[in-house]
Amino acid sequence: MNELLKQDAATVGTLLEKVKQTGVQYLEQINERSTNAQQSVVINGSLQATGAGAEATLQEFYQRFEPLMVAAGGPRYWGFVTGGATPAAIAGDWLTTIYDQNSFAVKGQGDISANIELETIRLLLDLLGLPDDFLGGFVTGATMSNFTCLAVARQWIGQQTGKDIAREGLQGPIPVLAATPHSSAIKSLSLLGIGSSHIIDVQTESGNRESIQIADLEKQIEALQGQPFILVSSGGTVNTVDFDDFVAIAALKKKHHFWWHIDAAFGGFAACSNTHKHLLQGWEDADSITVDCHKWLNVPYESAVFLVKDRHRLLQVGTFQNSNAPYLGDPLENFSFMNFLPENSRRLKALPAWFTLKAYGKNGYKDIVENCIALAQQLGAYIASSSHFELLAPVRLNTVCFALKDVATDNDTAAFLHELNSTGKVFMTATVYKGQKGIRAAIVNWRSTAADVELVISLMKQQAAKR
Ligand SMILES: Cc1ncc(COP(=O)(O)O)c(C=O)c1O
The missing domain is CATH 3.40.640.10 (Type I PLP-dependent aspartate aminotransferase-like (Major domain))
Known part of the structure; x- marks a missing residue:
């Protein structure tokens, strides 16, 4: 057996304990984590003949990639249609890897x-x-x-x-x-x-x-x-x-x-x-x-x-x-x-x-879904009453599709969205609806709260006031 594999097999408990500790830390601090990667990764494609072993590779991951991981599963990541992961789902996902079954027959x-x-x-x-x-x-x-x-x-x-x-x-x-x-x-x-x-x-x-x-x-x-x-x-x-x-x-x-x-x-x-x-x-x-x-x-x-x-x-x-x-x-x-x-x-x-499904049952999903709908309505109600923004369509479920009012050029929407996303506190994505440039906020995360919507509204007001 390869020597590095032998060593890693003997210390797999320590390795996974470290992964668990930093993983839990990430999850516990996900509300504060940036929703936007502030820089990119320098790609290094040269592979060493002798590997570094799992422990050193984990360190390289923590040093190069981990700080740039965005809060995609966090409460204010509203771009595309991005769901979070419930605690039970994460446990199931880990076990999927541990048991590594082939689900074909x-x-x-x-x-x-x-x-x-x-x-x-x-x-x-x-x-x-x-x-x-x-x-x-x-x-x-x-x-x-x-x-x-x-x-x-x-x-x-x-x-x-x-x-x-x-x-x-x-x-x-x-x-x-x-x-x-x-x-x-x-x-x-x-x-x-x-x-x-x-x-x-x-x-x-x-x-x-x-x-x-x-x-x-x-x-x-x-x-x-x-x-x-x-x-x-x-x-x-x-x-x-x-x-x-x-x-x-x-x-x-x-x-x-x-x-x-x-x-x-x-x-x-x-x-x-x-x-x-x-x-x-x-x-x-x-x-x-x-x-x-x-x-x-x-x-x-x-x-x-x-x-x-x-x-x-x-x-x-x-x-x-x-x-x-x-x-x-x-x-x-x-x-x-x-x-x-x-x-x-x-x-x-x-x-x-x-x-x-087993962990949260029908009531858990009713709560998650109805909470997201209520938050979309909260954001929608602000936009409908705002002098800076307008709804492009009524809020029918969990997504708010809106535009800036009084845009002089097509670049205005892109510039506003760029500034908003650059705060690292919220992430939304651009769209075109019936020929008009707009912005979508899709709320499909169990973590999102009314306080998150309030925070985003205050950021939107600040960015709009700067225009
Ligand atoms: C209605 C609808 N269909 C299909 C997709 C594609 O989903 P996926 O990216 O998971 O393949 C999306 C993604 O947003 C969607 O909203």
Whole structure:
């Protein structure tokens, strides 16, 4: 055995104790940690012949990288849609690494990790109020979840004309209808060979909405004259968190022939709130749903689930099966994740989600979700009454999409945001909404409080006064 490995194996307890101590310190001080890296890293790509050992490598990490780690899991990191990590989720994540199981099979392949994954999917369905006729699995993020769902949708389209697209390849354009799809759904269509330019734009509802206009959807469906198609709908658009009318879409599905996919990456968690779950009414009739766990479930990256109706199981296996690999078993005989999603070998991604669901239960998630909604409303109320800012859309859930008033040039918004983020006390990101430059603050972290919102409001006022 390599001498350094031998030494590290003998002192692994001391090593992990140090990691724990500094990790806990980071978490305990995360409110004070900067949300913005003030400098970058000088890349040094030359690898020594003899390694430094784990202890010295840890020191190099602490010296070069640790001080630059931003509070991405902190209470005022509101850029993109960035969730935190609950204490239980962190524990589950550590254990995932310690036990290092390969979550790809259920039976006959040695370990039970896939059963934990199946149980976690059932817990999530219960949390979200979805029926258990969905089968699901964990992938790295909502992008891969959209990809997985749309891959099965592609296989379904083939089936309608007697084709097995996974084997035969695409033989013609597949119509996809959508109004405000997330960029990752468009990227998935590109990756799947469906092509992003085949999206047929459906109009949005009038009056500052991003949701599908049902009358136009019906018109576009009629124009397809019975040709099967894919509908990509939104359970929370990224700019203004608008939801499509799922009850109306479910009614259309009874009359027409299409695969219905919902991207509910973070909006799906509205199901945890008594006051907002109506936004998702009817979503249980979709063929497939994307839910991102590293967003509002507050588990560490990389974690999302795809949910596909069990009745499509054969199509799913047809899409993702490992053919010509007898050593991996018969894909149709035993359910196994490696024949059900893009990756073969995978870490036990479900464990952090299992931990946090068990630890905090339905009430815990109701509290997290309703707290974030209340904080977004608090920030939104300030913006609506401010002389410096204006809301670009009503605050529908957890995200505030706003702009500076009286901007002379396009650079004003960028300059304001740069100054605000440079304080290191808050992080928001830029966007463009209906052609207008704006700023988004998305609150999806269990740590955020009303005091955080107050602090951010005072920083916004200070920066605005300097303009
Ligand atoms: C609605 C929606 N879908 C998909 C994604 C992509 O998620 P991920 O970055 O986890 O792949 C996001 C990310 O913000 C999103 O908001």
